[in-house]
Amino acid sequence: MNAARKTTFALLALTGALAASAALADRGMGGMGGIGGMGGPGGRGAMMLEMFDAIDANKDGKITQDEIAAHRVAEFAAADTNGDGQLGSEELQAQMLNQMMARRASRMIENMDADGNGSLSADEMREGPLSANFARIDTDNDGAISKEEAQAAAEKVGKRREGRRHMMGGTDN
Numbered sequence: 001m002n003a004a005r006k007t008t009f010a011l012l013a014l015t016g017a018l019a020a021s022a023a024l025a026d027r028g029m030g031g032m033g034g035i036g037g038m039g040g041p042g043g044r045g046a047m048m049l050e051m052f053d054a055i056d057a058n059k060d061g062k063i064t065q066d067e068i069a070a071h072r073v074a075e076f077a078a079a080d081t082n083g084d085g086q087l088g089s090e091e092l093q094a095q096m097l098n099q100m101m102a103r104r105a106s107r108m109i110e111n112m113d114a115d116g117n118g119s120l121s122a123d124e125m126r127e128g129p130l131s132a133n134f135a136r137i138d139t140d141n142d143g144a145i146s147k148e149e150a151q152a153a154a155e156k157v158g159k160r161r162e163g164r165r166h167m168m169g170g171t172d173n
Contacts, residue, residue: 050103 055063055071079095112124137145137153
């Protein structure tokens with residue numbers, strides 16, 4: 001294998017790892033974007049379906065090894081903002097954030113776009129979690145949320161998440 005092929009292979013492998021890490025972060029699993037497990041909902045199959053249209057360059061409804069390789073190279077090049085052929089920490093963080101935000105925005109439109117036009121109007125935007133949970137957070141029922149009430153609510157959410165993590169066998173270490 002010549003040096004150019006080795007470099008291309010290494011870039012493809014790194015980009016694949018980058019995409020996998022992105023999948024994990026998006027699912028709250030510690031990496032970059034949408035892989036929860038091997039199969040089933042939220043698994044690698046779900047991530048592939050989410051990315052299918054982007055990978056299918058000729059839009060024939062099929063993806064080939066060449067299209068996958070080209071997509072990985074393009075993803076790496078997009079992440080390599082300084083053009084040095086390597087991804088530093090800041091570049092990886094920016095790529096991870098962009099991928100996570102793009103997936104979340106797509107899901108938000110998918111879930112809230114009542115008229116199916118591919119965008120959200122002010123009427124289609126739901127209340128945010130603070131507004132939707134206002135009465136529950138305002139524990140003294142004075143019509144306002146104090147900083148102490150907000151902190152108590154945040155701690156409650158943190159404890160619930162910790163409990164779920166514990167039940168799933170996760171650890172903090």
